[in-house]
Amino acid sequence: MKTARIYQKPKNAMQSGRARTDSWILEFEPREQQQADPLTGWAGSGDTASQLRMSFPTLEAAQGYAEREGIAFHVIPAPERKLKLQAYSDNFR
Template sequence: MQSGKNNTKYWTIDFSTLAKGHRWENQLIGWQGTSDNMQAVKLRFFTLQQAIDYATRHGLEYSVKQPTSPKFKVKTYKQNFVYNPDKLRMIYTK
């Protein structure tokens, strides 16, 4: 499975949910509803400074989470068949 990098070059502001929740559950379907319409809002900015400026201009409390780069472990298909005397591979057919 591959994960794309589309829409990952932005800084976003996500609004957290209300402290008390203000949620209710639909008895028929089981879905949850809320009176907090800001939890669905996501703002995108090209730079971190633009996001911070917006938050301070509107009096919002914010915290910055720095992006992390994924750690890739290089594996090839042939490593599935390499002999390893210490490790016994168990192959289950069912």
């Protein structure tokens, strides 16, 4: 049986704004371990479902899709935003 995780895409470290962080992502958990290819040395597996990543506008839409398709899932809650309020004068303390 396929198992998926649903999470909200976090903000990138190089990103100052919150653009495109409101969508929810459904991706399948890997079913087999990755192995090194003897010829190229690249890691890979025969599990093609782990390459699939779907985006949904809301958590309810992602959960509805998983339930409709019979996919077991677990929701990873969005990380709490922490604001670091700092004044320019704090640099010279």
